Amino acid sequence: xxxxxxxxxxxxxxxxxxxxxxxxxxxxxxxxxxxxxxxxxxxxxxxxxxxxxxxxxxxxxxxxxxxxxxxxxxxxxxxxxxxxxxxxxxxxxxxxxxxxxxxxxxxxxxxxxxxxxxxxxxxxxxxxxxxxxxxxxxxxxxxxxxxxxxxxxxxxxxxxxxxxxxxxxxxxxxx
Numbered sequence: 001x002x003x004x005x006x007x008x009x010x011x012x013x014x015x016x017x018x019x020x021x022x023x024x025x026x027x028x029x030x031x032x033x034x035x036x037x038x039x040x041x042x043x044x045x046x047x048x049x050x051x052x053x054x055x056x057x058x059x060x061x062x063x064x065x066x067x068x069x070x071x072x073x074x075x076x077x078x079x080x081x082x083x084x085x086x087x088x089x090x091x092x093x094x095x096x097x098x099x100x101x102x103x104x105x106x107x108x109x110x111x112x113x114x115x116x117x118x119x120x121x122x123x124x125x126x127x128x129x130x131x132x133x134x135x136x137x138x139x140x141x142x143x144x145x146x147x148x149x150x151x152x153x154x155x156x157x158x159x160x161x162x163x164x165x166x167x168x169x170x171x172x173x174x175x
Contacts (some may be wrong), residue, residue: 040066045076056087061094068102072111081112094124095163097130104138111135117145125158 009036014141049070055063068087071080085106091099104123121142128135143151 001070003007037062037066040070043103045070049076058089059094061091061099063095064088064091064094065096065099065102070101072102072106072144083112085158091162092126095126095130095161097127099133100127100161101132101135102125104135108138108142117142118150121151122161123155125155126161129158130161 034047034051036048036055039045040052041046048066050062050072052067056067064087068084068091069075070077071084071087073079088099088103088106092103102118102155104127106112107120107123109115113119121139124135124142125139128139146154148155
């Protein structure tokens with residue numbers, strides 16, 4: 001029997017065992033398995049990588065953003081701007097403000113793609129609408145190089161990447 005398997009404890013009903021197991025799984029404590037996002041925050045990228053990949057495949061936008069950062073900086077993976085951009089955009093489309101800001105940076109600087117002021121503006125504006133204060137100066141700077149019509153179209157597109165009241169809150173952006 002594996003070390004982490006639930007063993008029968010005298011006096012505890014089987015239904016309680018199920019409740020304990022579900023609680024451990026829901027709160028990340030099963031078998032001592034650490035949340036890979038916590039490992040990332042501690043800069044333990046070797047431990048974070050497999051779990052972040054799995055969470056990203058499952059649609060976790062925070063994990064996709066973190067993987068994008070790892071590819072952008074070359075942390076435990078080869079530096080790959082194209083892969084970083086794909087991961088940032090995956091999370092940005094999921095309305096993650098930190099990923100939106102990061103995707104804006106990639107388009108603004110032409111990393112993993114060609115420089116695109118309209119595309120950078122979309123992501124910076126979406127991040128700013130969600131309270132990402134660092135995006136504000138970029139919105140102004142990029143907007144100076146765009147026409148009024150381009151700005152209007154980009155703002156409209158950006159609003160589609162911001163949660164509405166029915167969608168609830170978005171995860172907090174990473175600093």
